[in-house]
Amino acid sequence: TRNRFLHWTSHGDTLEVVEESLDTNLLNNAIRLKILNCSILPGGVHVCETHSNVIVMIVTNQTVHRLVLPHPSRMYRSEIISDNQMQSIFTDLGKMNYKNPSNSYVIPAQPGRAQSSNASTAWLSSEGEALFAFPSSSGGILVVKMPHFDEDGPVTTVELKQTSVMKLLTGWMPTVIRGDHGPAHLPVSLAVHCLEHDALIFALCQDHKLRMWSY
Structure with missing residues (x-):
């Protein structure tokens, strides 16, 4: 073999x-x-x-x-x-x-896949689940998860939102950016690195920045 x-x-x-x-x-x-x-x-x-x-x-x-x-x-x-x-x-x-x-x-219509980007990645989890990731139309990363092929269960989706940090009087507070990105934030390439039970999704974007999501 x-x-x-x-x-x-x-x-x-x-x-x-x-x-x-x-x-x-x-x-x-x-x-x-x-x-x-x-x-x-x-x-x-x-x-x-x-x-x-x-x-x-x-x-x-x-x-x-x-x-x-x-x-x-x-x-x-x-x-x-x-x-x-x-x-x-x-x-x-x-x-x-x-x-x-x-x-x-x-792929569901909401949030849907960003039609202006062909970026995608896919991997297997440590439990044998198949996961697919691609840019969503609202500026995040949409992840589709299929259960292990020997197990029954529904296919599920989750949208990962990019977060920023705002400093308030009470300290640092994360906030979610909800779809107000311009085209410069759109990923042109995706890659994934699995670390134990976490998956780190890296996106190279049109503004020449490298962004990361954790799943």
Whole structure:
């Protein structure tokens, strides 16, 4: 299972992903997905690897999606595989429904996604939840959380607001800036760094400032 990697391209509503190996030929190693009436964001494909699975997370202009694929090490544990029998992790993808409500979600109109920004990021929590983040239309960061794929539960959203600090006579008091940002505050790129049970979301904005949110 070593020396295997994914590469992908997207255009409009179509995502093409290929799994390659430096050691052997893989069967059924290319897929093409169409997400109708949506446009996949530039940089909107994110891949996370666990011991048991490879998770592909997709952000479009209207939706988010999760593909749960088997990890190669789990596919061949008890089998003898020859070079011409090596299957790709995409082999059984046709049996999956990526539009299943547990793995697909329509971004709510309020607060909604900032249409003038294509920035996004996605990651897995320590509990295996899939999280997607992108700028909201009201100036914050909208986070969509899907429960672990083996668990039942609703998809939830939360909007992270940027805070400032005002000095009052009684001391320092944080206040929330509610959507009064100009275009200069709009993130052009997002990145996430997970630290124990916290996720730090970094945004590079049009005003050349780096802003951070904690989730």
